[in-house]
Amino acid sequence: MIGADSLRYNSALTVSAELLVTDRIERACSMPRMNLEGSSAIVTGGASGIGEASARQLADLGSRVVIADLNEQRGQAVASEIGGLFVKCDVSSEEDGATAVAAASEMGPVRALVNSAGLGRASRTVDRNNDPASQSDFDFVIKINLLGSFNMLRQSAAAMAKTDALDADGTKGAIVNMASVAAFDGQIGQAAYSASKGGIVGMTLPIARDLSAVGVRVNTIAPGLIDTPIYGEGEQSDQFKAHLGQSVLFPKRLGSAEELAFMVTELITNPYMNGEVIRVDGGIRMPPK
Ligand SMILES: NC(=O)c1ccc[n+]([C@@H]2O[C@H](COP(=O)([O-])OP(=O)(O)OC[C@H]3O[C@@H](n4cnc5c(N)ncnc54)[C@H](O)[C@@H]3O)[C@@H](O)[C@H]2O)c1
Secondary structure, three states: OHHHHHHHHHHHHHHHHHHHHHHHHHHHHHOOOOOOOOOEEEEEOOOOHHHHHHHHHHHHOOOEEEEEEOOHHHHHHHHHHOOOEEEEOOOOOHHHHHHHHHHHHHHOOEEEEEEOOOOOOOOOOEOOOOOEOOHHHHHHHHHHHHHHHHHHHHHHHHHHHOOOOOOOOOOOEEEEEEOOHHHOOOOOOOHHHHHHHHHHHHHHHHHHHHHHHHOEEEEEEEEOOEEOHHHOOOHHHHHHHHHHHOOOOOOOOOEEHHHHHHHHHHHHHOOOOOOOEEEEOOOOOOOOO
């Protein structure tokens, strides 16, 4: 008798536990993510690599994407494949930034900016001939990576601020910047690049605080070694990338642009992600060279 009772009791417990789990899954799945359907987005550097993969995923989520890039040929091709629009834009130009943001606003309320345009110029602070590094190269890297990111961010955020809120929290938009692990473990020759990316890391929290007043979230990704045209193309570059991949903790390979874009769309659509810098790097910690 006791055995049958406890059996009945146990199976009742199992059933209610199952119901609880189902209920939890249903609740988790029905929690709203930021809805991009019918919205517009701006992706700088969207003609290539991480920016291109991000633009494709944002378009899949229902956004009309402005590809804001200097590369006209690639930019036009990507934009037409994803039903977006190419705008030739140097991110460091106030005027080009305004044109890109205006073009996005015409396609729908601006809800997302991905600041992916960026470049590097390696040089030692004092070279092998004891000559100082080029100051203009340093200025140029800061101008594109750091000042360009802020230029696009401030203008996009102002457009987002003018839209109607999407939800009861008052969310109007979300921004993702692309820094680099070089912001933390910069290598020999990376003073300018690391300074530019460190600047992006440093401005993330204060900007998130500024933009909390207008319902815009801001996060930054610090990618590790990602397989994009930034490493060039062809056999030699493939060998170089295979070699680089061995220094990654796990998995022992370069990351793909799509893997980076997964994090971009997560940071844009997850309503509770704000003011954060996230490494996406397979656990790598860069050595001095
Ligand atoms: N690939 C990596 O391993 C890696 C690692 C860490 C950080 N990052 C960062 O991620 C971002 C994307 O890198 P990627 O590997 O996709 O590079 P990529 O070279 O494939 O793409 C960069 C794009 O930016 C565009 N661009 C360059 N200068 C511009 C300007 N002034 N205005 C507008 N567009 C401009 C280029 O035309 C290009 O289409 C960059 O900011 C880069 O520093 C990349």
